[in-house]
Amino acid sequence: MNISVIGAGTCNDRIYSLAEEVGKLIAQRGGILYTGGLGGVMEAASKGAMETGGTTVGILPGISKKDANPFITIPVTTGLSHARNIIVVRSADAVIAVAGEYGTLSEIAIALKLGKPVIGIDTWDSIEGVIRVNSPEEAVNKAWELSS
């Protein structure tokens, strides 16, 4: 299963912990984690997954793999700036959004446009189509359930 975790490049400790737990649970189930490869939620989820032995793909906006956070095992260097958001979403069987700002909203919208399941924790959950959950466990369960 290929799961993308999306969220802002900076976040507070509570959101970081949530995203880290999401990453851990994805890796425990044997899923491959895709993120935008940078900091904040992307880093937290990658940390949780990598430390659990999982594979973490970072779809980077820039041109150097050095931009990746330290928990990316597979850097993909696009040089496409924000257009790389589309690839993060397209590569996923399901998308989990943790908090997030306008960049995350753009990814949620593209995912819904593409008909992918979008599960949200503390995010733009007023958007119709986002499946609102309250915990990392629930998020990851839903991701597997909806993309099987």
Next chain:
Amino acid sequence: MNISVIGAGTCNDRIYSLAEEVGKLIAQRGGILYTGGLGGVMEAASKGAMETGGTTVGILPGISKKDANPFITIPVTTGLSHARNIIVVRSADAVIAVAGEYGTLSEIAIALKLGKPVIGIDTWDSIEGVIRVNSPEEAVNKAWELSS
């Protein structure tokens, strides 16, 4: 001035008329119109602008300029599918959203992320940062005002 008009690829008559009027007003002021080049709101705005003597750029998702609606004077064939949305937004000094669905939402979010003015008629105006207006005149006035 470069103005992008975004909105869904199919729409009802009322929305079509609004978008057509927006296109007409952009052309009257000498602006260049950018859209995604397809039907619905994109076609309506292009029709309004072209019939007023304006230039209409269509940033197409596919690989053939034949995909463009008949009111596109400058087709740009990207072959990038939805990633072309980013180019539509990036090319604009201001973005006017007329109604629209998830694709439009993704463009609104990217525009806000990039710090571009986003003016909305009958659209995702619950999104913080979208400037809500009630008429094509107001939309085009705002676009010029905010990007000067």
Next chain:
Amino acid sequence: MNISVIGAGTCNDRIYSLAEEVGKLIAQRGGILYTGGLGGVMEAASKGAMETGGTTVGILPGISKKDANPFITIPVTTGLSHARNIIVVRSADAVIAVAGEYGTLSEIAIALKLGKPVIGIDTWDSIEGVIRVNSPEEAVNKAWELSS
């Protein structure tokens, strides 16, 4: 007719003159000129076309329309870096290469891959499939002939 002129971002006076003449001839025939929007051959062709009253589309790699040379009437701001080369080629009915280096070679190769006519002056003309010509007149004649 939509014609892309490709070539390096810096060039000597002789090449500049050739490219300027190519642009002029494209505009005289009513073609729309597409380039990568920057300096050198791209600027020269745009200058020739614009000063002849033609439309010049600049498919820019960066995120600001200020990057465009002064002879671009329609800037398209992609933010895609070198990936914008593909759009320059895809938007064309025929491609004319004037001199050029590795970036130009990549565009020639993509154009040939896509089955577009590629006409070359003083360029990578050892590549099979490139139609070698000796003058701007011959280049533009061939472009029209092969894409009609």
Next chain:
Amino acid sequence: MNISVIGAGTCNDRIYSLAEEVGKLIAQRGGILYTGGLGGVMEAASKGAMETGGTTVGILPGISKKDANPFITIPVTTGLSHARNIIVVRSADAVIAVAGEYGTLSEIAIALKLGKPVIGIDTWDSIEGVIRVNSPEEAVNKAWELSS
């Protein structure tokens, strides 16, 4: 080390064997293999790497991971058509070209433009800058040597 192997989507048995051996040697050294994810040389290299326990990233042009050959462990679904070639090249510390046609030539040119080492077996080795080698061993040795 991140190594991209590029080449045509269909190839004869001799080329297939060469590419498979290249993939195997990359995996034996602990490198991550990046390809365009489809058939021919891309498949052969991925087969060699995967069967040696390596990680194989497939940067796909289309929108479905089902397009990937059976030896891709990490599909990246771009939906960008040929523009994904740039990502294949950008993600690499060094590029190894095995045979190949115009698509491969475009990747070689972009890699040289970006200043990446390009090692070629039976490919467009008349292009200045391509390092010509005669065996998979030599290719992989060169790749490590030049990107360290």
